[in-house]
Amino acid sequence: xxxxxxxxxxxxxxxxxxxxxxxxxxxxxxxxxxxxxxxxxxxxxxxxxxxxxxxxxxxxxxxxxxxxxxxxxxxxxxxxxxxxxxxxxxxxxxxxxxxxxxxxxxxxxxxxxxxxxxxxxxxxxxxxxxxxxxxxxxxxxxxxxxxxxxxxxxxxxxxxxxxxxxxxxxxxxxxxxxxxxxxxxxxxxxxxxxxxxxxxxxxxxxxxxxxxxxxxxxxxx
Amino acid sequence: xxxxxxxxxxxxxxxxxxxxxxxxxxxxxxxxxxxxxxxxxxxxxxxxxxxxxxxxxxxxxxxxxxxxxxxxxxxxxxxxxxxxxxxxxxxxxxxxxxxxxxxxxxxxxxxxxxxxxxxxxxxxxxxxxxxxxxxxxxxxxxxxxxxxxxxxxxxxxxxxxxxxxxxxxxxxxxxxxxxxxxxxxxxxxxxxxxxxxxxxxxxxxxxxxxxxxxxxxxxxxxxxxxxxxxxx
Numbered sequence: 001x002x003x004x005x006x007x008x009x010x011x012x013x014x015x016x017x018x019x020x021x022x023x024x025x026x027x028x029x030x031x032x033x034x035x036x037x038x039x040x041x042x043x044x045x046x047x048x049x050x051x052x053x054x055x056x057x058x059x060x061x062x063x064x065x066x067x068x069x070x071x072x073x074x075x076x077x078x079x080x081x082x083x084x085x086x087x088x089x090x091x092x093x094x095x096x097x098x099x100x101x102x103x104x105x106x107x108x109x110x111x112x113x114x115x116x117x118x119x120x121x122x123x124x125x126x127x128x129x130x131x132x133x134x135x136x137x138x139x140x141x142x143x144x145x146x147x148x149x150x151x152x153x154x155x156x157x158x159x160x161x162x163x164x165x166x167x168x169x170x171x172x173x174x175x176x177x178x179x180x181x182x183x184x185x186x187x188x189x190x191x192x193x194x195x196x197x198x199x200x201x202x203x204x205x206x207x208x209x210x211x212x213x214x215x216x217x218x219x220x221x
Numbered sequence: 222x223x224x225x226x227x228x229x230x231x232x233x234x235x236x237x238x239x240x241x242x243x244x245x246x247x248x249x250x251x252x253x254x255x256x257x258x259x260x261x262x263x264x265x266x267x268x269x270x271x272x273x274x275x276x277x278x279x280x281x282x283x284x285x286x287x288x289x290x291x292x293x294x295x296x297x298x299x300x301x302x303x304x305x306x307x308x309x310x311x312x313x314x315x316x317x318x319x320x321x322x323x324x325x326x327x328x329x330x331x332x333x334x335x336x337x338x339x340x341x342x343x344x345x346x347x348x349x350x351x352x353x354x355x356x357x358x359x360x361x362x363x364x365x366x367x368x369x370x371x372x373x374x375x376x377x378x379x380x381x382x383x384x385x386x387x388x389x390x391x392x393x394x395x396x397x398x399x400x401x402x403x404x405x406x407x408x409x410x411x412x413x414x415x416x417x418x419x420x421x422x423x424x425x426x427x428x429x430x431x432x433x434x435x436x437x438x439x440x441x442x443x444x445x446x447x448x449x450x451x452x453x
Contacts, residue, residue, distance in 0.1 A: 034440075038372075041373050041375065042374065042400070043398075044374050044398065047398050187398055192397065196397035196401065199370075200397055200400065
């Protein structure tokens with residue numbers, strides 16, 4: 001009893017210091033978790049994307065133009081010109097036909113952890129995405145996801161004979177990379193600009209990174 | 222500022238922490254008055270009207286000329302002239318329509334800002350300022366675009382849909398899947414005074430910054446924030 005009383009101040013001090021440390025550690029951990037949750041909850045749980053309707057509008061215009069050109073230059077003595085006109089018309093018709101349902105079919109889905117694309121055989125883990133970039137010069141929008149070097153890459157399958165169709169490409173060299181090509185991008189029927197797509201992709205990537213950190217933290221304690 | 226907060230707090234010593242706190246407190250004071258940002262598009266409406274009238278008159282003149290000379294000239298020239306004239310007249314009508322729309326847009330409220338909230342023209346209720354991470358101002362040839370970044374999609378304001386009427390009133394649209402709110406205006410006017418780009422940025426920045434600082438302080442000291450709410 002006496003002995004223990006004698007020892008008490010020191011052990012109390014160390015105990016209270018340890019407690020203080022534990023408390024501040026716990027408080028800091030809570031704050032980090034709150035921050036991570038904030039980043040995760042920035043984006044909706046799931047967003048769905050379709051391609052834009054640019055070729056549903058431009059396809060028929062192109063077809064009409066090609067038909068007019070073919071009709072105006074039609075001359076049985078110059079078969080080459082006629083063949084060229086017919087060729088252009090056929091391509092325009094194919095574009096029009098292939099994009100008749102443009103903007104209605106979801107081909108890409110983002111969740112807080114993964115990215116799903118129709119033509120990739122497995123979802124992409126967004127936490128393994130390092131950098132994103134978006135390019136659209138009027139014909140096709142290309143979203144490039146730079147992956148970490150140890151990322152597990154899915155396989156893509158090519159949709160053949162599609163003009164400006166939705167495609168995905170997985171490149172291993174020079175750096176692991178996933179490219180998603182589509183005729184623009186739209187969500188909820190609204191067309192998205194380059195910067196908007198970039199903001200969305202970056203926000204989802206950040207959410208996935210935060211989710212991974214949160215999982216690690218919660219597994220630890 | 223938001224993302225780096227806990228990291229910088231961890232590596233700080235006490236002095237730095239106090240300096241940071243003092244900085245936050247100074248920022249949190251911020252502006253206390255409210256203001257209303259109005260649209261000024263009278264000049265552009267006038268310019269549109271003048272251009273529209275000019276093109277319309279030219280088009281009509283060309284068409285009447287074509288009609289008058291139709292007995293004498295070849296049919297190709299007549300077609301070309303009347304086609305060109307009608308095209309010009311069409312441009313003129315479009316210019317006049319633009320002028321009418323811009324005239325209706327003139328003087329409308331774009332934003333009303335209080336120290337704590339921001340209300341868009343087509344919003345049903347004011348949005349708390351601290352639900353915005355930041356904003357961008359883009360100066361185009363004819364218009365100024367304002368893009369607000371929302372801190373989370375669930376904080377995005379509920380806006381009435383802006384279709385073609387958006388021309389006649391400075392409505393905002395939620396873009397990028399709810400992560401941004403965008404609107405455009407011709408010339409911003411506050412309290413009867415036109416604002417330049419930098420003035421607009423400074424004005425809005427002070428409000429957003431103060432709201433952010435208050436939110437950070439509230440996160441650091443939840444108890445004090447509750448007291449502040451009660452006192453208000």
